[in-house]
Amino acid sequence: MSGAVATNETILVVGGGISGMTAALEAAECGKDVVLVEKNPSLGGRVSQLYKYFPKLCHPTCGMEINLRRIKANKHLRVLTLAQVEKVEGRAGDYTVTIRLSPRYVNENCTACGACADAVSTEIDNPFNYKLNKMKAAYLPFGMAYPQRYVIDSSIIGTPDAEKAKAACRYDAIDLGMKEQTMTLKAGAIIWATGWRPYDAAKIQPYGYDRYDNVITSVEFERMMDPFGPTSGKLLRPSDGKEAKNVAFIQCAGSRDRNHLKHCSRICCMASLKQSTYVNEQFGDQAQSTIYYIDIRAIDRLEDFYQKVRANPTVKFVKSKVANITEDRESSDVILHGVDTEGYHRYDNRHDLCVLAIGMEPSIDARSIPGGVHADASGFLEADAANGAIFGAGCATNALDVNRAVQSATAASLRAIQVINKVSGAEV
Amino acid sequence: MSELNKVMVEKYRNDFLREVEANVEEGNWVKMCMQCGVCSGSCPFGPYWEHPPQEIFMMVRAGKREEVLTSESMWMCTSCYNCIVRCPRELPITHIMHGLANYAHRLGIAPKMNPTRRFAKLFWQNIVKGGRVNELKLSIGLYFMDGFSNGVKKGLEMLPVGLGLLKTGRLNPFGLLGGGKCKGAGDIHKMLKKAQEIENRRKGFAS
Numbered sequence: 117m118s119g120a121v122a123t124n125e126t127i128l129v130v131g132g133g134i135s136g137m138t139a140a141l142e143a144a145e146c147g148k149d150v151v152l153v154e155k156n157p158s159l160g161g162r163v164s165q166l167y168k169y170f171p172k173l174c175h176p177t178c179g180m181e182i183n184l185r186r187i188k189a190n191k192h193l194r195v196l197t198l199a200q201v202e203k204v205e206g207r208a209g210d211y212t213v214t215i216r217l218s219p220r221y222v223n224e225n226c227t228a229c230g231a232c233a234d235a236v237s238t239e240i241d242n243p244f245n246y247k248l249n250k251m252k253a254a255y256l257p258f259g260m261a262y263p264q265r266y267v268i269d270s271s272i273i274g275t276p277d278a279e280k281a282k283a284a285c286r287y288d289a290i291d292l293g294m295k296e297q298t299m300t301l302k303a304g305a306i307i308w309a310t311g312w313r314p315y316d317a318a319k320i321q322p323y324g325y326d327r328y329d330n331v332i333t334s335v336e337f338e339r340m341m342d343p344f345g346p347t348s349g350k351l352l353r354p355s356d357g358k359e360a361k362n363v364a365f366i367q368c369a370g371s372r373d374r375n376h377l378k379h380c381s382r383i384c385c386m387a388s389l390k391q392s393t394y395v396n397e398q399f400g401d402q403a404q405s406t407i408y409y410i411d412i413r414a415i416d417r418l419e420d421f422y423q424k425v426r427a428n429p430t431v432k433f434v435k436s437k438v439a440n441i442t443e444d445r446e447s448s449d450v451i452l453h454g455v456d457t458e459g460y461h462r463y464d465n466r467h468d469l470c471v472l473a474i475g476m477e478p479s480i481d482a483r484s485i486p487g488g489v490h491a492d493a494s495g496f497l498e499a500d501a502a503n504g505a506i507f508g509a510g511c512a513t514n515a516l517d518v519n520r521a522v523q524s525a526t527a528a529s530l531r532a533i534q535v536i537n538k539v540s541g542a543e544v
Numbered sequence: 545m546s547e548l549n550k551v552m553v554e555k556y557r558n559d560f561l562r563e564v565e566a567n568v569e570e571g572n573w574v575k576m577c578m579q580c581g582v583c584s585g586s587c588p589f590g591p592y593w594e595h596p597p598q599e600i601f602m603m604v605r606a607g608k609r610e611e612v613l614t615s616e617s618m619w620m621c622t623s624c625y626n627c628i629v630r631c632p633r634e635l636p637i638t639h640i641m642h643g644l645a646n647y648a649h650r651l652g653i654a655p656k657m658n659p660t661r662r663f664a665k666l667f668w669q670n671i672v673k674g675g676r677v678n679e680l681k682l683s684i685g686l687y688f689m690d691g692f693s694n695g696v697k698k699g700l701e702m703l704p705v706g707l708g709l710l711k712t713g714r715l716n717p718f719g720l721l722g723g724g725k726c727k728g729a730g731d732i733h734k735m736l737k738k739a740q741e742i743e744n745r746r747k748g749f750a751s
Binding site for chain 2: 436438455
């Protein structure tokens with residue numbers, strides 16, 4: 117795909133998550149030429165790592181499938197994976213972008229049969245499961261990966277393992293001689309949709325994420341529910357594999373905190389409310405969820421969902437930001453300490469598992485985006501006339517849920533289309 | 545009721561928050577508290593406070609002047625700074641606690657028998673006198689704080705420690721006779737007097 121031809125009537129979309137895919141598809145379906153670049157080996161982004169969406173509790177795989185069908189059916193859209201933007205030069209209507217392509221070591225012949233993974237013995241951390249388990253160094257990023265092609269991890273290149281993978285391939289799909297490439301392409305407008313990443317939970321020292329096995333993050337909890345995930349879809353706590361029936365959720369873990377992220381990450385309240393339904397899904401009436409919160413921010417129509425969870429007798433709400441967590445050495449249970457705001461009662465509550473509703477930060481600080489754009493104090497890309505035709509979309513611009521990220525992506529797409537129409541003379 | 549207390553009640557009426565903002569060190573931060581409770585949960589002495597910091601802030605905002613200023617709670621603070629470090633809004637909680645305690649003391653309505661307050665007074669009088677702490681007098685003063693017989697009992701209890709300190713040259717026996725003063729004690733008195741004047745002027749207290 118490195119031969120992608122682009123002109124200054126092309127829209128470049130950076131980031132292949134839900135926002136980038138949406139922005140790229142909306143523009144391509146309007147007949148614009150679009151190049152979509154993604155740093156990872158597959159499209160999908162963080163949404164593909166979720167078990168269910170709130171508030172409808174449907175599975176993101178469904179939306180992913182629709183988007184992939186749209187991508188495959190569109191002749192105006194080209195996808196580059198393992199690609200990162202290095203440099204952006206020029207101005208609105210006339211950008212020159214330098215892109216670095218990392219080698220996949222697997223070419224178009226791949227049928228995703230998996231023989232290379234069987235042949236390889238080296239195991240590496242699985243980033244799709246937030247490193248909760250290991251995978252072979254020849255891998256398909258996840259079931260619905262697009263392109264549906266294996267990747268040979270660069271760590272085994274030059275070792276006998278790589279040769280074994282090559283020997284196992286019956287389709288001549290493995291090319292161990294692939295090198296990193298740099299390419300430049302033209303673009304009239306750029307949509308920046310690099311998304312978010314969970315805040316580093318280990319930095320919240322009193323919660324002991326780095327010390328206690330049974331303190332995990334909300335994104336990890338999400339992976340546990342996946343039938344193909346690290347625990348085969350069971351809520352098992354990491355220390356001893358015991359069923360986690362009594363789960364604590366701590367809100368504002370990293371967010372709304374001047375020591376960490378200054379902003380409210382917006383999604384975490386709804387994420388925990390949603391995840392409390394997972395505990396019920398697994399254990400029915402035996403489930404016990406406790407949500408520790410400062411205040412629940414379930415905005416506009418999401419209030420209904422909050423009320424539904426509130427009415428669930430197996431879910432308890434404690435209005436308090438937990439002060440610190442300790443671990444019971446013998447049982448590995450976590451003990452949450454704090455004082456509640458409704459009556460100032462001191463508590464030391466024992467739970468099987470503690471889930472930190474971790475905050476969102478931009479995966480790339482907008483201050484370091486090549487080309488120079490306006491950024492807010494948290495590093496989100498802010499709309500500004502000085503940005504030229506670089507438009508932010510989705511979580512690169514703010515902490516957003518999927519619904520709002522998609523709206524933001526469509527808006528960015530329309531802005532980019534207007535620039536392209538001016539370049540082509542279709543609009544003055 | 546002390547004269548100053550009457551003046552302040554008259555001046556601020558029901559607006560205790562405004563009174564705190566104007567007169568208590570770092571008091572202007574009180575309104576920034578979002579009632580998350582991390583300070584109270586993080587306090588190592590938390591279980592022994594009648595009102596943890598979070599509650600004190602809410603009481604200030606609710607205008608519970610009498611209950612806050614006569615409370616023993618602020619006097620429990622040991623300045624460990626756990627709360628300041630963890631506060632998501634970076635409130636200088638330790639300083640506010642000391643500020644409230646100090647303000648209550650100045651108004652003359654702080655709890656009279658509070659041990660922290662009594663020790664603080666003892667320490668202040670001791671250090672001001674000679675410009676340097678006279679450890680012997682301070683510890684003896686501390687032993688006799690709760691009456692003569694208690695003092696004798698405590699003194700005897702601590703006798704082996706005292707003798708040990710004496711032997712290793714860590715206790716000056718002439719302290720009892722008023723020795724161990726610093727050279728310019730008179731100048732220190734002048735400096736403190738001036739500082740007091742400046743502070744009174746700044747806070748609008750009559751000296």
